[in-house]
Amino acid sequence: MTDTTTIFGIRAVIEAIQNNKTIDKIFIQKGLSGHLFQELQRHLHGGEYNISYVPIEKLNRLAKGNHQGVVAKISPVAFADLEEVVLKAQEQETAPLFLLLDQIDDVRNFGAIIRTAECCGVNGIVVQKKGGAPITADTVKTSAGAIFNVPIIKVDHIKDAIYYMQASGIKVVAATEKTEDLIYSKDLSEPVALVMGNEGKGISPSVLKIVDEKAKLPLQGSIGSLNVSVACGAFLYEAVRQRL
Incomplete structure (x- = not known):
């Protein structure tokens, strides 16, 4: 089974948040900065997100592509009340x-x-x-x-x-x-x-x-x-x- 639950790139993660996807965990590169990252921070503000700040090597293992310092795991199931x-x-x-x-x-x-x-x-x-x-x-x-x-x-x-x-x-x-x-x-x-x-x-x-x-x-x-x-x-x- 291919892991289809991993998304990467700041814009992709922002779109997942805007579309109310069930985000299980977000990995962010330590020391990340820039205008696009600030936009992501605004979307994350006030939300209950499981965020880990990690070295770039961790992100390179999680995503094979231009992750821009951000990788997220999208849950394949909806959570119950x-x-x-x-x-x-x-x-x-x-x-x-x-x-x-x-x-x-x-x-x-x-x-x-x-x-x-x-x-x-x-x-x-x-x-x-x-x-x-x-x-x-x-x-x-x-x-x-x-x-x-x-x-x-x-x-x-x-x-x-x-x-x-x-x-x-x-x-x-x-x-x-x-x-x-x-x-x-x-x-x-x-x-x-x-x-x-x-x-x-x-x-x-x-x-x-x-x-x-x-x-x-x-x-x-x-x-x-x-x-x-x-x-x-x-x-x-x-x-x-x-x-x-």
Whole structure:
């Protein structure tokens, strides 16, 4: 699959903004200046855009062409509304099951998680507007098309989604090694949202402070952690097992 979600050039990015395209991430060369760049800055002002200022070498890898110091990733999917997805899930007979991803970095991990989530009947996946992996062609490919079947929700901060879940009667359980409780001791048959953390840093401390419960997987080998998509699958299928 060719990555058709990458656009480059200042004018192309401005046109994407003007046409209300779902822009996942914008990469801007450090120290960029000029009249056209100032016009781009005016269009970006006040918007909730995920922007990274990077060296030109990064942009050269992202785009094979005259990128003019700006490259953007256009999401191939439209994002869903948190309140609408939660309300819809609560109207169904089965207990709601949500997945909250705290700044997952790798696009293939993201795709693999979406694929497993779809197989497990997850009602929606919540990600943060800034700091997480963009949705690229690799994400779509790794998800085996599941990304088009599961609502993806973007929020300003993952804590916003946690507070909303809790206010809606949905228990929030964090997957973390910073606990003695195993996932098998948790009741996942009730409405629940599982939180998975960043591949390297795990779940941020501010998020861990506000979740309802924490749980971990038993590790029998010498390696101290699992790939996040594998761990996510183990957590989700424990929820499935309890609900069968």
